[in-house]
Amino acid sequence: MNRLVVVSNRLADPRKASAGGLAVALGEALNSTGGLWFGWSGRIIEGGTAGEGDLHVQQAGRVTLATVDIGRDDHDAYYSVYSNGVLWPVFHYRLDLARFESGAIAGYRRVNQLFARRLQPLLKPGDAIWIHDYHLIPLAAELRAMGCGNPIGFFLHIPLPPPPIFATIPEHDWLMRSLFACDLVGFQSRQDLAHFSAYVVTEAGGRALGDGRFEAFGRTLRAGAFPIGIDVDEFARLAAGREARETFATMREQYARRSLLVGVDRLDYSKGLPQRIKAFRELLVNYPENRDSATLIQIVSPSRESVDAYADILRELEGLCGAVNGDFGSLDWMPVRYIHRTVARKRLPGLYRAARVGLITPLRDGMNLVAKEYVVAQDSDDPGVLVLSRFAGAAEQLHEALLVNPYDIRGSAEAIQQALRMPLAERRARHAALLARIREHDVHRWCGDFLGALAGDGPAAGNA
Ligand code: GDG
Numbered sequence: 001m002n003r004l005v006v007v008s009n010r011l012a013d014p015r016k017a018s019a020g021g022l023a024v025a026l027g028e029a030l031n032s033t034g035g036l037w038f039g040w041s042g043r044i045i046e047g048g049t050a051g052e053g054d055l056h057v058q059q060a061g062r063v064t065l066a067t068v069d070i071g072r073d074d075h076d077a078y079y080s081v082y083s084n085g086v087l088w089p090v091f092h093y094r095l096d097l098a099r100f101e102s103g104a105i106a107g108y109r110r111v112n113q114l115f116a117r118r119l120q121p122l123l124k125p126g127d128a129i130w131i132h133d134y135h136l137i138p139l140a141a142e143l144r145a146m147g148c149g150n151p152i153g154f155f156l157h158i159p160l161p162p163p164p165i166f167a168t169i170p171e172h173d174w175l176m177r178s179l180f181a182c183d184l185v186g187f188q189s190r191q192d193l194a195h196f197s198a199y200v201v202t203e204a205g206g207r208a209l210g211d212g213r214f215e216a217f218g219r220t221l222r223a224g225a226f227p228i229g230i231d232v233d234e235f236a237r238l239a240a241g242r243e244a245r246e247t248f249a250t251m252r253e254q255y256a257r258r259s260l261l262v263g264v265d266r267l268d269y270s271k272g273l274p275q276r277i278k279a280f281r282e283l284l285v286n287y288p289e290n291r292d293s294a295t296l297i298q299i300v301s302p303s304r305e306s307v308d309a310y311a312d313i314l315r316e317l318e319g320l321c322g323a324v325n326g327d328f329g330s331l332d333w334m335p336v337r338y339i340h341r342t343v344a345r346k347r348l349p350g351l352y353r354a355a356r357v358g359l360i361t362p363l364r365d366g367m368n369l370v371a372k373e374y375v376v377a378q379d380s381d382d383p384g385v386l387v388l389s390r391f392a393g394a395a396e397q398l399h400e401a402l403l404v405n406p407y408d409i410r411g412s413a414e415a416i417q418q419a420l421r422m423p424l425a426e427r428r429a430r431h432a433a434l435l436a437r438i439r440e441h442d443v444h445r446w447c448g449d450f451l452g453a454l455a456g457d458g459p460a461a462g463n464a
Contacts, residue, residue, distance in 0.1 A: 001032045001126070002032060002126045002127060002128050003031065003037065003126065003127045004029055004033045004035040004036075004112020004127070004128055004451070004457075005035060005036045005122075005123065005127045005128065005129045005130065005239075006026055006029075006030060006035065006036070006037045006038070006039075006130050006132065007037075007038045007039060007115065007119065007129065007130070007131045007132065007136060007139060008039045008131075008132035008133060008135075008136070008268050008349060009039055009040050009079075009083075009132075009133065009135040009136065010039055010040060010042065011038075011067060011445065012038075012305070013060050013065070014026065014028070014060060014063060014112065015027070015166050016028065017062055017388070018284045022228070022369075023113065023349075023442055024061045024443075025236060025406070025446070025447045026447065027063060028447075029127070029447050029451065030062075030063045031061060031062050031063055032181050034062045034063070034064075034362045035062075035063055035064070036063070036064045036066060036122060036127075036298065036303060037064070037065050037176060038068075038118075038122070039066070039067055039068075039115075040064045040067060040068060040070055041053075041056055041067035041068060041069050041070075042067075042227070042407060042448050043070070043377050044069070044070060044071070044072050044075045045069050045070065045071045045072065045366075046072050047071070047369060048069070048070070048071025048072060048073075048074070048357055049071060049073065050073060050074055050107075050109040050110060050114060051074065051111075051114050052071065052072060052114065053068045053069040053070050053114055053115065053119045054068070054069050054073075055068055056068075056069075056314040057162055060299050062119055064330070066122060068102065068114060068115065068118050070114070071291075072273060073107065074107050074110055074111050074114070075209060076107070076110075077103070077104045077107020077108060077109075077110035077111075078104075078108045078135070078446070079108045079111075079135070080226065080304075080307055080371075081099060081101060081104035081107070081406075082104040082105055082107065083108065083134060083135045084096070084304055084307050084309060085099040085101075085104070085136075085443065086098050086099060086100060086104065086169060087134045087135075087270075088158065088270075089160055089170060089309070090140050090161065090165060090166070090169055090385060091134060091158045091160065091166075091206050091464075092158065092159060092161075092162050092269075092270040092364040092365075092441075093159075093165055093363075094269065094270070094364075095168055096166065097183045097269065098125050098168070098169075100170060101122060101148075101170075102170075103193070103307065104309035105170075105171055105384055106317070108137060108138075111141050111151040112136060112137075112138045112139045113142050113279075113341050114142045114312070115116035115139055115142070116142035116146055116148075117146070118137060119124075120143065120147075120148060123131055123148060123150060123448045124143035124225045125150070125185060126149050126150070127150050128150065128153070128451065128454055128455065129148075129150050129151065129152045129153070130153045130154075130450070130451070130454065131152065131153070131154045131155070131182070132151075132154075132155055132156065132157065133155070133156060133158070133349075133363065134156065134157075134158055135418060136154075136177055137154070137175050137179060137321055138174075138175070138178040140152045140154060140178065140179070140181040140182045140390075141177070141178035141181035142427040143180045143181070145226040146207070151182040151183050151184075151454055152181065152182045152183055152184075153182060153183065153185070153186065153450060153451075153453075154182045154184070154185050154456040155185075155186040155187075155226065155240050155450060156185070156186070156187055156188070156192070156366070157188065157366050157367070158188075158366040159188065159189070159191075159192055159364055159365070159366050159393065159462065160187055160192040160193075160195045160196055161195060162195045162198060163195065163199045163202050163203050164274070166195070166203075167199075167203055167463045172203070173203075173204070175214075176204055176217075176333050177217045178198060179202075179221075180216055180217045180259065181219070182218045182219055182221055182224065182296075183221055183335070183369075183454065184222050184223070184224070184450070184453055184454045185222075185224075185283070186219060186222070186223070186224055186225070186226040186313070186450050186453075187223070187225050187226070187369075187395045188225065188228060188366040188393040189225055189227060189393040190225045190227070190229055190326055191224065192225060192351065192366075192393070193224065193225045193394075193430060195215075196223055196335070197214065198222075198460060200207045200214050200215075201325045204216040204217065206242070208280075212224050217404070222453065224445065224453060226446055226449055226450045226453075227367060227394075227397055227441055227446065228367050228369070228443060229372060229441045229442040229444075230369050230373055230376065230438070230442060230443055231436060231442060231444070232326035232438060232442045233417060234377055235349065235373055235376045236376060237376070238346055238349050238369070239257045239350070239376070239397070240281075240349075241346055241349075241378050241457050243346035243347050243350065244343065244346060244347060244348070244350035244353070244377075245347040245350060246347075246350065247347040247349075247350025247351055247354070247367075248349075248350035248351075248353050248354050249350075250350075250353060251350065251354035252280055252354050253284060253353065253356075254336035257293070258292075258293050258295050259290075259293055259294050259295070259356045259357070259420055260354055260355045260357075261280070261294060261295065261296045261355055261356065261357040261358075261359055261421070262296070262297050262298075262299075262351055262352060262355035262358055262359065262374070262430070262455070263276060263295070263296065263297070263298040263299065263358075263359045263360070263361075263460075264299045264301075264343070264348065264351070264356075264370050265298075265299070265300055265301070265353075265362075265370065266300075266301050267300045267301065267302055267303045267304075267305075267309070267310055267313065267340070268303060268304075268313070268316060269309055269310070269312075269313045269363075269364060269365070270362055270363055271361075271362045271365070272361045272363045272389060272406040273298070273300065273313065273317050273364045274313070274316050274317060274320055275361065275363070275406045275407065275409060275412070276298070276359055276361050276406070276412075277298070277317065277321055277324060277336065278320065278409045279322040279361070279406075279409050279413045279416060280294075280296050280324065280336065280359075280413075280416065281320075281323075281324050281327075281328075282334070282409050282410055282412075283337075283413040283416050284324070284328050284335060284412035285409075286413055286417075287413075287417050290417075291328060291335075292304055292330060292333050293331075293333075294308070294335070294420065295333070295334070295335060295336075295337065296335065296336045296337070296338045296359070297339070297351070297355070298321070298336060298337070298338045298339065298341065299339050299341070299343050299351075300317065300340050301340075301341070301342040301343070302340065314340070317338065318338070321336045321338040325334050340405075344454055347374070348373065348377075349377040350377075352373060352374045352378070352439065353377045353378060353379060353384075355374075355421045356384045356385070356386055356420060357385050357386075357420060358370075358371070358374035358375075358384060358385070358386045358387065359387050360374065360386065360387065360388050360389065360392065360394075360414060361387065361388070361389040361404060361406040362389050362391060362392050362393060362406065362435045363389070363395060363406055363407070364391050364392075365389070365391065365392040365394070366393050367392065367393040368388075368389075368392040368393065368394045368458075371388050371392065371394045371398060371401070372388060372394065372398075372438045374386055375398075375431065375434045375435055376435065378435075379429060380428070380429055380432065380435070381428070382424065382427075383427050383431035385401075385402060385420075385427055385430070385432075386398065386401040386402070386404065386430075387401065387404060387412070387415050387416055387419050387424050388401035388403055389403070389404060389406045390404065390405055391405075391406065394437075397437055397438075397441060398437065398438075399433075400429075400431075400433040400434050400436055401434065402415045437453065
């Protein structure tokens, strides 16, 4: 197999277990080809020159890690304003939160050009290039403009909205045209793929040629749904480890008389956190038998704190949790334990396993890996129940979860009640079906399917 070159905004050292399943899977694919992983170094140069940044190259086993510094102004425009202030909210259907500031697009483009300029000299003929996510949509086009003829694939980790929403971005035409510089474009779900297809036909005047092939802007590419998975064996190993078992034992002891519900999310307005707290409150109101019993542990790991909308959601969440605890709590029962901190990865499976219900209710999510981790961490003989938003990409695969509309507070509370009361036989049957599908579509399959399609020997469509 040809050498693989992965490009993403951030890198992880694939040798470290804390890196998580995605980094491990990409690391394996890179390792097997002696590959190159390229991205931002994480370093911001105060007062740096626009469009400039030093390159650092280091070896991690057989994998070469190449990273670039970014100047302060470029970083603000590329990362905070355009990627996370325009693309992230619009792609998650949140036009109300988008900051369409003219000017930021220039910084976004400058950083993509800088990446292309630093990457191009490192490329060899025959390298397969795999670009990840919304920070780097124009990168393939910038590489092509420098004469790069290598196969290029792009995978979008977040949802692709339908054309009328996507077209609110002033530069939507340029973004899509840039994407057509790729040979293969991958999405998380069939719904995202359908939105891409609709855009090509209705906005770009292009054609769906069938068999995952699309023609627009004078080019042809292949596009498909490649639902990302987790590294099931790695996560099962973590679940069997000392830290996870300790966490499980502590939780079970502390909540022996109670039913635990768990939510684990990055702090983000796409994750439906206020709606989740409201649904939990509704449960306590409508089903009083859960008072002094049901306890929600909500882990919110800090994220993108420099972006204003994230500070707002944090304040709203703190207010809602405080009100539930104030209105319903007693001397020895706090209904919501809200923790705004990152929990060690080795402890997560123990927390998941101790919880009778996993509450994963984003308003919109590309996939949502926490849903899959929750299922894998369960005891098959006495598993908990997954309550999952129908608007997470994972819902296309995880039919046996209790699927909810997170905007429907009352309906979500009903589903939580159903989960808490679900008989053992039904829990086991649902869990077995979910686990089998998560295992079948794990992160290695995702990686293999995408790279197979890029090499031209696999279908361009996923098969969730
Ligand atoms: C994007 C897309 C898509 C969370 N809190 C803690 C922690 N986590 C870990 C989870 C999980 C990961 O972070 C989160 O992954 P998600 O998939 O849920 O969400 P995003 O971060 O938004 O990821 C998403 C994904 O890309 C992959 O394509 O599924 O739709 O938005 O692994 O376990 N890990 C630790 N402590 C925490 O407190 N250690």
